[in-house]
Amino acid sequence: MERSRIVVIASILAALGAILPMLAAYYLSWSIAVRGEQARLARLADYAIMRADAALGEASRALKTADRFDMPPCMATHIAALRSLVVNTTAIEDIGYFENGLLRCTSWGYPPRRLTRSPPADFFASNGVEVIPRMYPTISTGAPMTAFRYRSYTVLTNPVRFVDVIAEPGTRLAVATKNGVLVSTLNDPDPSLTERLADLPKTGSNADDLFATSRDANWIAVATAPSIAILSDMDRERLLLLPGGALVAALMVGLVVWLSRRRLSPLGELSIAVQRREFIVHYQPLIELKTGICVGAEALVRWRRPDGQMVRPDLFIPLAEENGLIEEITDQVLYATVAELKSVLVADRSLHIAINLAADDLKSGRILPVIETALRNTGVLTEQIWLEATERGFMDVKSARATIEEARRRGHSVAIDDFGTGYSSLQYLQELPLDALKIDKSFIDTVGTDSATSSITPHIIDIAKSLDLYIVAEGIERQEQADYLIERGVQYGQGWLFSKALPAAEFIAFYNDSKRRLGAGPAVIRREIA
Numbered sequence: 001m002e003r004s005r006i007v008v009i010a011s012i013l014a015a016l017g018a019i020l021p022m023l024a025a026y027y028l029s030w031s032i033a034v035r036g037e038q039a040r041l042a043r044l045a046d047y048a049i050m051r052a053d054a055a056l057g058e059a060s061r062a063l064k065t066a067d068r069f070d071m072p073p074c075m076a077t078h079i080a081a082l083r084s085l086v087v088n089t090t091a092i093e094d095i096g097y098f099e100n101g102l103l104r105c106t107s108w109g110y111p112p113r114r115l116t117r118s119p120p121a122d123f124f125a126s127n128g129v130e131v132i133p134r135m136y137p138t139i140s141t142g143a144p145m146t147a148f149r150y151r152s153y154t155v156l157t158n159p160v161r162f163v164d165v166i167a168e169p170g171t172r173l174a175v176a177t178k179n180g181v182l183v184s185t186l187n188d189p190d191p192s193l194t195e196r197l198a199d200l201p202k203t204g205s206n207a208d209d210l211f212a213t214s215r216d217a218n219w220i221a222v223a224t225a226p227s228i229a230i231l232s233d234m235d236r237e238r239l240l241l242l243p244g245g246a247l248v249a250a251l252m253v254g255l256v257v258w259l260s261r262r263r264l265s266p267l268g269e270l271s272i273a274v275q276r277r278e279f280i281v282h283y284q285p286l287i288e289l290k291t292g293i294c295v296g297a298e299a300l301v302r303w304r305r306p307d308g309q310m311v312r313p314d315l316f317i318p319l320a321e322e323n324g325l326i327e328e329i330t331d332q333v334l335y336a337t338v339a340e341l342k343s344v345l346v347a348d349r350s351l352h353i354a355i356n357l358a359a360d361d362l363k364s365g366r367i368l369p370v371i372e373t374a375l376r377n378t379g380v381l382t383e384q385i386w387l388e389a390t391e392r393g394f395m396d397v398k399s400a401r402a403t404i405e406e407a408r409r410r411g412h413s414v415a416i417d418d419f420g421t422g423y424s425s426l427q428y429l430q431e432l433p434l435d436a437l438k439i440d441k442s443f444i445d446t447v448g449t450d451s452a453t454s455s456i457t458p459h460i461i462d463i464a465k466s467l468d469l470y471i472v473a474e475g476i477e478r479q480e481q482a483d484y485l486i487e488r489g490v491q492y493g494q495g496w497l498f499s500k501a502l503p504a505a506e507f508i509a510f511y512n513d514s515k516r517r518l519g520a521g522p523a524v525i526r527r528e529i530a
């Protein structure tokens, strides 16, 4: 992914990481406050239902007691008994006796208007008592009463009793019969709620209010409070939750910054490339200089990034070596080489592929069993896999010697790469059982020039010859360099004069063409060491 895209995505994620936890904390504090307020309202509505049930219970008991009276109606004894019933209850204001729908007498005596009719009931309670939510008393001319009727008797109760609660300012309450006929209200609740009481859910809100309902077999109650009232509760919740939200936001932003910096750092990118196996291999032909025959190739790694950009190995190999990633890259190169060239290697035993080893590979020697595993069941011979290591790999002479000896015992040929550029020591050249020496391009570049290092090239060739090593010249770009090297007895060479490093299919075509035109090279390029 391009750096600019990573920066844009990381910035968006960081912004979301900062905003979302704060929004979540805000939402949480709001919903906790809403739930708290609705629970308080639900308790109020429950209480109103309880009060309504108490009034109904008391009225029902009085009505059924009166119904059992065995005395002539509206005589002094009857009226006294009715009065006694009223006096001995708390909820009942009056009780009246009706005959043929007309009021005959009440606990107060005889009605002033003889034609008071009993109105039709709005609701039948579950115990058979009829409920008339609004009925005007004949004795007093006060507010309408709620009436309960059973056969010939009707009791009046003050509906204010149902909503007689100590409520916080702004809290409103309404009680209705189960079929939604309003019985009593406190503080004028919103008609848009009381008009559809029977259909209201347990809790909810409208434009201005939060509400909670309660219901039983006979009654429905709704308690409401302005939504704005929860703001003070929210302040309390926010005080508790926002620091947590801010902490989570800071952690998320930190995480995004850390991940994106990791992704953007060269080492981070390389580690991810190793995990994702983003490496491919190109093969640079190795030429027998005298005949021009292609005898093999050097496997050279390339990092192909997801956007298709190709990264040169000298830009990432040193980083991989410093940070312990090189061994994994060596393994990926090895497995890719075997997979891509297996068939041509099996078909032609004179073909060799050189794998570059890093200093760590040589020091630990762990690469040898890895190669064994990679070649198992492929038909490729160990002799066909050459190993190359730079002079840095030979600094720990003891472990390098152990690895090279074991490599050769298994059949690999081993070359010293970039000779002359590092810590060259003639002594270790003599001590180590090497097969070939590769002269670095910087020396080949001086061939035919007057530069100070041009005089070194013949010495390197002489040293290699005196040690009986095969010689490979790197970076041959001009014919005169090739001629010079052939004249000096250098057997093998690589360079753009012959070919650049090629993808597998192109290298196989190059090799087959060389073989068709010039024949196969020597099957074994290996020094006899006693």
Ligand SMILES: Nc1nc2c(ncn2[C@@H]2O[C@H](COP(=O)(O)O[C@H]3[C@@H](O)[C@H](n4cnc5c(=O)[nH]c(N)nc54)O[C@@H]3COP(=O)(O)O)[C@@H](O)[C@H]2O)c(=O)[nH]1
Residues within 6 Å of the ligand: 284, 298, 299, 300, 301, 312, 313, 314, 317, 330, 333, 356, 357, 358, 417, 418, 441, 474, 475, 476, 477, 494, 495, 496, 497, 501
């Ligand atoms: N440990 C590993 N090191 C590796 C591996 N693959 C490569 N490398 C090392 O990276 C260095 C750069 O390699 P690269 O960019 O692939 O360059 C190689 C050739 O393409 C280049 N070359 C060859 N001929 C010419 C030429 O005529 N002109 C010219 N300008 N360049 C040329 O030289 C490089 C070959 O280097 P060498 O290995 O020394 O033969 C390089 O040090 C690689 O070793 C890997 O898998 N593991």
